[in-house]
Amino acid sequence: MKKELLTDRETFHLEIPADENNLSEVRDFISDVCLRAGFSKRETNNTKLAMDEACTNIIKHAYRDMAGTIRIDVEAEPGRVEINI
Numbered sequence: 001m002k003k004e005l006l007t008d009r010e011t012f013h014l015e016i017p018a019d020e021n022n023l024s025e026v027r028d029f030i031s032d033v034c035l036r037a038g039f040s041k042r043e044t045n046n047t048k049l050a051m052d053e054a055c056t057n058i059i060k061h062a063y064r065d066m067a068g069t070i071r072i073d074v075e076a077e078p079g080r081v082e083i084n085i
Contacts, residue, residue, distance in 0.1 A: 006036050009077040018059045018068040026055050026072065030083075037076045047081065054085055 016022040034044040075082040
């Protein structure tokens, strides 16, 4: 099923346990939002890479050996995404 492109500003949220095994869920989530915002493949891949690195740093440095969660809030509109972790 193909996702519809955004025509207005929308908000998306993802909350996952802070574990490297969940990074693919983050990448899929960000990819979906970027594609709906009309990003090119390159822009989408660059955004996924940045998110992967940021979440990996949170897991390795903020939580270390502790359990925790990562919450991602995205405000998206055609051609633009704003991501808060």
